Amino acid sequence: MTPEEIIQQYGPREAMEYDVVIVGAGPAGLSAAIRIKQLAAEKGQDVSVVVLEKGSEPGAHILSGAVMDPKALTELIPDWKEKGAPLHQLVTDDAYVFLNENGGGARVPNLLLPPFADNHGNYIVSLGNVVRWLAAQAEELGVEIFPGFAAAEVLYNEDGSVKGVATGNMGVGKDGQPTENFQLGMELHGKYTIFAEGSRGHLGRRLIERFKLDANSDPQSYAIGIKELWEIDPSRHTPGLVMHTAGWPMDEHTYGGAFLYHAENNQVYCGYVIGLNYKNPYMSPFEEFQRWKTHPRVKWYFTDDAGNVNAKRVSYGARAITAGGVLALPKTIFPGGALVGCEAGYLNVSRIKGSHAAIKTGALAGEAAYDAVAAGRQHDELTAYPEAFEHSWLAAELNKDRNFKNWFKKGLTAGTLMNGFEQYVLRGHAPWTLHRHEPDHVQLKPAAECQPIAYPRPDGKLTFDRLSSVFISNTNHEENQPAHLTLKDPAVPVNINLAKFAGPEGRYCPAGVYEFVPDESKGGNAQRLQINAQNCVHCKTCDIKDPTQNIVWVTPEGGGGPNYSGM
Secondary structure: OOHHHHHHHHOOOOEEEEEEEEEOOOHHHHHHHHHHHHHHHHHOOOOOEEEEEOOOOOOOOOOOOOEEOOHHHHHHOOOOOOOOOOOOEEOOEEEEEEEOOOOOEEEOOHHHOOHHHOOOOOEEOOHHHHHHHHHHHHHHOOOEEEEOOOEEEEEEOOOOOEEEEEEOOEEEOOOOOEEEEEEOOOEEEEEEEEEOOOOOOHHHHHHHHHHOOOOOOOOOOEEEEEEEEEEOOHHHOOOOEEEEEEEOOOOOOOOEEEEEEEOOOOEEEEEEEEEOOOOOOOOOHHHHHHHHOOOHHHHHHHEOOOOOEOOEEEEEEEEEEEOOHHHHOOOOEEOOEEEOHHHOOOOEOOOOEOHHHHHHHHHHHHHHHHHHHHOOOOOOOOOHHHHHHHOOHHHHHHHHOOOHHHHHHHOHHHHHHHHHHHHHOOOOOOOOOOOOOOOHHHOOOOHHHOOOOOOOOOOOOOOOOHHHHHHOOOOEOOOOOOOOEEEOOOOHHHHHHHHHHOOOHHHHOOOOOEEEEEOOOOOOOOEEEEEOHHHOOOOOHHHHHOOOOOEEEOOOOOOOEOOOOOO
């Protein structure tokens, strides 16, 4: 049965009416909800707000480094310290290190670090824990939060404006037929709907296409961030140390870098970020991250004096990052709704920070939505939101570093020198703007033009394989459900991706979802693409990097996916 046929047989769907519907209980969505309720309380009004979250709880799908600038949080909730926000570990030192392939490296003197590299006053946090705390603040204000409900469809009014969203049906089997556990999805209607799904949001992507929101923007640029949480020996732990590395194992022309953040309780967050505009189809971001940990300047933190690994890996995860900056920012409003946070792409790549931008833009959209509802409006454009952004400190911050990512198209050396020149000499007021003209998925070169990469085998102590990593991400999907990773044309993976690009799906996915296996039905050396959707950590990399854009990520049943703890 098609989704339409299911609705015809089991419908109509139950509909719930709200003033504002918010999709995504991340920092942006929750900040929007909190700000609406704060303003309503100040005016003695009742504005109904609901937040849908596809994870099993707020924070279950949140993954970030993370060093957090508390500026936006302080504006939203000035007494966050008194209310117990989980921001405990202040940054005590910034270390930027350039690694080389010979095992050496050089730390940049702090006096030479550009202003965007200064983390004074910032905190090393688990953004998932911050989100859980924000959810509690929102609920205290009367916000309804529905975890485990994935928004699967945008609903429209007859005039084309956004009416709300519908959640996915539950209890549909792999064959597309309702099972004995079937539950029809529900509709949530709002005067305004705010989309805060995070990077490469499923519904946000559709809205950008439908309303042509990116018509006047650079093509969006993405990266994949892969992260692990470790407990290390106290003798190797420096609370508050923030270390970033560049150089090895990346080559001169591949954008990438790593982080090692020393949180409280002898824990460190370490991870690798690689731009998804990389060219070599043989590259594996996951394997590059594992290899990075073997560099002597990094490995030291995980070993004893004899060089033996004495640290424990606690958790693992991966997530795409919207990294195009203000030049790739789409129009953020449309009739009946708005895009906020990483859904739109407000991350400041130079500062390696997005949570403060998510909180700020969520709050700005919340203010615009509240004012519109209070004025009796509905389903029009919240023009006050982008206008407020243009006059905000966030817009000034993002414009100052607007060329940061694009300089690295010219290589690591040129990118480092030109960004340094813009920040030191020009104080962030460069008279030029570098534009980007091609999306990430067209950047791969044919495999015949590239050199295969031989990655070392994991040792199971410091370096690991994908499946053992996915296991500690607590990822789970109901086994008997339709695959949420779909193909427009089932023949493309073998006929084009494997034949021309050596099957990059098996390498860019950090969770072992895609693998080419023998096609026994055809015999000989025939291959087919096997999709292990149950492994998916919802990073969205495949939806972005697939060279033919043949893979389409759709929402699985609510509550599925990773259940990150402490990340």
